[in-house]
Amino acid sequence: MAGCCAVLAAFLFEYDTPRIVLIRSRKVGLMNRAVQLLILAYVIGWVFVWEKGYQEMDSVVSSVTTKVKGVAMTNTSKLGFRVWDVADYVIPAQEENSLFIMTNMIITMNQTQGICPEIPDQTTVCEFNANCSAGSSGTHSNGVATGRCVPFNGSVKTCEVAAWCPVEDDTHLSKPALLKAAENFTLLVKNNIWYPKFNFSKRNILPNITSAYLKSCIYDAKTDPFCPIFRLGKIVENAGHSFQDMAIEGGIMGIQVNWDCNLDRAASLCLPKYSFRRLDTRDLDHNVSPGYNFRFARYYNDLTGNEQRTLIKAYGIRFDIIVFGKVALCCGHRDWASPCPFSALLYPYQAFFLSCHSQAGKFDIIPTMINIGSGLALLGVATVLCDIIVLYCMKKKYYYREKKYKYVEDYEQVGCPPSRKKVQAPHLSLVLADRTPGPSGEALL
Numbered sequence: 001m002a003g004c005c006a007v008l009a010a011f012l013f014e015y016d017t018p019r020i021v022l023i024r025s026r027k028v029g030l031m032n033r034a035v036q037l038l039i040l041a042y043v044i045g046w047v048f049v050w051e052k053g054y055q056e057m058d059s060v061v062s063s064v065t066t067k068v069k070g071v072a073m074t075n076t077s078k079l080g081f082r083v084w085d086v087a088d089y090v091i092p093a094q095e096e097n098s099l100f101i102m103t104n105m106i107i108t109m110n111q112t113q114g115i116c117p118e119i120p121d122q123t124t125v126c127e128f129n130a131n132c133s134a135g136s137s138g139t140h141s142n143g144v145a146t147g148r149c150v151p152f153n154g155s156v157k158t159c160e161v162a163a164w165c166p167v168e169d170d171t172h173l174s175k176p177a178l179l180k181a182a183e184n185f186t187l188l189v190k191n192n193i194w195y196p197k198f199n200f201s202k203r204n205i206l207p208n209i210t211s212a213y214l215k216s217c218i219y220d221a222k223t224d225p226f227c228p229i230f231r232l233g234k235i236v237e238n239a240g241h242s243f244q245d246m247a248i249e250g251g252i253m254g255i256q257v258n259w260d261c262n263l264d265r266a267a268s269l270c271l272p273k274y275s276f277r278r279l280d281t282r283d284l285d286h287n288v289s290p291g292y293n294f295r296f297a298r299y300y301n302d303l304t305g306n307e308q309r310t311l312i313k314a315y316g317i318r319f320d321i322i323v324f325g326k327v328a329l330c331c332g333h334r335d336w337a338s339p340c341p342f343s344a345l346l347y348p349y350q351a352f353f354l355s356c357h358s359q360a361g362k363f364d365i366i367p368t369m370i371n372i373g374s375g376l377a378l379l380g381v382a383t384v385l386c387d388i389i390v391l392y393c394m395k396k397k398y399y400y401r402e403k404k405y406k407y408v409e410d411y412e413q414v415g416c417p418p419s420r421k422k423v424q425a426p427h428l429s430l431v432l433a434d435r436t437p438g439p440s441g442e443a444l445l
Helices: 002-013 026-050 180-184 211-216 232-238 243-249 365-378 380-392 397-404
Strands: 055-059 061-069 072-076 080-084 102-117 144-151 157-165 186-195 200-203 229-231 251-262 272-278 293-301 307-329 352-357 359-363
Touching: 026 365, 026 380, 061 307, 072 180, 102 144, 102 243, 180 232, 180 243, 186 232, 186 251, 186 307, 229 232, 232 243, 232 251, 232 272, 232 307, 243 251, 243 307, 365 380, 380 397
Parallel strands: 251 307, 307 352, 307 359
Antiparallel strands: 055 359, 061 186, 072 080, 102 157, 102 307, 144 157, 186 200, 186 229, 251 272, 293 307
16 A cells, blocks of 8 residues: 555656766667668658658549440351340440440240250259159259159150240350450540549540540550550450450459559649459369359240240450559649449449549648658657667666666755855955965965
8 A cells, every 4th residue: 555655646746857868879879870760761751752741632533434346256056147246245235334245155045934844953853753842943943843754855854844944054155255256356445533622634535645546546555555445355465364265254354544643743744554454263273153154134025925035144254444543733642542332233244343542642731740740759769769778778777777867855845955154254254265375374364
């Protein structure tokens, strides 16, 4: 209890004030300057030069629109000779910040509502009606079981289902891809960015690009780095993959648009940079459910008025367009990390999504002073570090502690210190400092 009271009394009634002690030590002096130099390098180099810590920031407003062009031709036993244009392989025609392009498919034509045998597999093959459970419908079933075991072909029987008949058989996928010519399709990407606080806007179709140039250019990192038209095969190739391999089962690609601008310079120097990468994991050792696919149907009525449909299981590559970068205004720039929402697509075609992340910066005195104050406060770290080493780590630590700390008692409690009294006589004052010896050796007053 007494110890606690002593601690409390010391906390309430003692006051610490800094005392400056000059220590002549090469080790401590060099260490102090080295730490201060590192802190200054961090504040000036990282906070102000690299991160532009003297700026006010603004988030970007970004939009992306896309347009695909290209024609493909197929000649199969099921479809015959057919030409595929944009209206055939882009489904749906428009999406919010996205686009899908079909590259491969499994088509089941002229389906009608009825009863028919299931596709043979471990759960549908049967020998007797007792092997089929009436009314059951599994997650992988094409319909509702009727409870009958019927011939699928001359040698195999399967359970009968009520479904769209004939049911889809997706065990055989076209290799190479049915629309392998999609490798030569072109994609126009139009990206507009706007920073409302700074009233700065820019688009990736630069002012010097003419209509004639836009009709003939294809993006190339060396010869045409600012052309906004991309060849699909080249996108996949630049990411280090084969378009023909990817088009069979589909996949996900990313088109990255990087805006890294310094608006202290001319606005014409604010230019987009494009890069590409594959986003879905392609692990050959663990390749369960690879690619990207979905199903959709086209409905119609035959001559007798009966409803029919064509079921399409579509495969394709989805392309995500990711906009990011740095923009600076009035001596600065800022990383941008403000996610813009993007919608998931309902169809497994080649698709283009938008995800925008951006902020712009402009000089402002408030963040400047805050960062300067923080930097000056960080310089105190050098003093704290050197004190720890001097007072706790060096051989003469006790000597330095004695010089560092001085304990002074309360002046009022101790009383006035004894003072020198002035010696006086009735007619003269004794001045001790003026003792001049006379001829006889006596002091002269």
